Amino acid sequence: EIALLSGFSGEGKSTILSLIAGIIPNVTPGKMTGEVRIGGENIFDNAKMKQRLFYVPDDLYFQPYASMEKMARFYKGYYPKFSDKTFQNLTKVFGLDSSKRINGFSKGMQRQAEFVLGMSAHPDVLLLDESFDGLDPAKRSLSKQLLVEYMAEKEVSIIVSSHNLHEIEGLCDHVGLINGQKLALDCSIQEISQNRCKFRLAFNREMTQQDFAGLEIKRFKKDGSMILLTTAGERAPIEEKLRQMKPLVLESMPLSLEEIFLDEMEGTDYDFTEIFN
Numbered sequence: 001e002i003a004l005l006s007g008f009s010g011e012g013k014s015t016i017l018s019l020i021a022g023i024i025p026n027v028t029p030g031k032m033t034g035e036v037r038i039g040g041e042n043i044f045d046n047a048k049m050k051q052r053l054f055y056v057p058d059d060l061y062f063q064p065y066a067s068m069e070k071m072a073r074f075y076k077g078y079y080p081k082f083s084d085k086t087f088q089n090l091t092k093v094f095g096l097d098s099s100k101r102i103n104g105f106s107k108g109m110q111r112q113a114e115f116v117l118g119m120s121a122h123p124d125v126l127l128l129d130e131s132f133d134g135l136d137p138a139k140r141s142l143s144k145q146l147l148v149e150y151m152a153e154k155e156v157s158i159i160v161s162s163h164n165l166h167e168i169e170g171l172c173d174h175v176g177l178i179n180g181q182k183l184a185l186d187c188s189i190q191e192i193s194q195n196r197c198k199f200r201l202a203f204n205r206e207m208t209q210q211d212f213a214g215l216e217i218k219r220f221k222k223d224g225s226m227i228l229l230t231t232a233g234e235r236a237p238i239e240e241k242l243r244q245m246k247p248l249v250l251e252s253m254p255l256s257l258e259e260i261f262l263d264e265m266e267g268t269d270y271d272f273t274e275i276f277n
Contacts, residue, residue, distance in 0.1 A: 007178030202249035
């Protein structure tokens with residue numbers, strides 16, 4: 001499974017990944033309680049379990065003056081399943097020179113380098129924190145294809161943290177949205193598609209949001225005579241209710257992850273006309 005972890009900056013996405021990776025303890029006195037388990041075992045201070053997990057943080061770290069080849073030798077000492085063949089193949093696919101110092105790479109190339117090293121470790125759990133940031137569209141597409149292929153071949157779990165939903169659209173099959181440092185949404189993409197609808201409507205009479213009071217409205221936007229409406233619930237019965245209102249135009253539209261994100265976040269509607277007055 002490939003899961004998305006998203007939310008506004010500062011909501012705790014990196015902290016959650018650090019907890020899952022066992023970098024910080026599960027319990028912090030006066031702040032956090034709970035426990036992270038992978039395969040039934042507590043991950044913190046568990047060297048054996050950490051051999052099955054690879055974490056690519058947002059703030060990358062490499063040994064001073066290290067090349068990819070040096071880092072590969074370093075990781076081989078920790079990951080028994082590290083594959084030299086995978087490393088060589090991925091290095092070639094990304095067009096990276098594994099003999100050069102990584103600190104001479106661009107930001108995007110450094111992310112590619114750590115991505116290659118992480119995949120080469122053949123982890124059962126792969127954690128990626130903003131790992132598509134700084135990648136050009138071609139490399140982003142390549143990375144997504146490789147993740148899908150790796151998941152399908154190895155049946156692993158992958159968690160991708162990102163605030164840029166355009167980057168990972170179509171990649172994940174599960175989503176978790178953090179709002180107010182709480183999990184506001186936790187479900188599969190299939191559940192979202194079955195229980196969230198978007199319509200474009202037009203009427204020959206004046207309509208307001210109150211006219212749709214019988215629906216669970218997530219977002220309502222009016223532009224002249226056109227109305228964009230996002231609702232919770234199954235598409236077919238909602239569409240039938242809308243048809244009974246005799247609209248001139250009724251179109252069902254696809255719903256993006258970014259729109260779902262905005263629907264679930266509070267305080268996203270502002271009166272921008274008042275800002276500069």
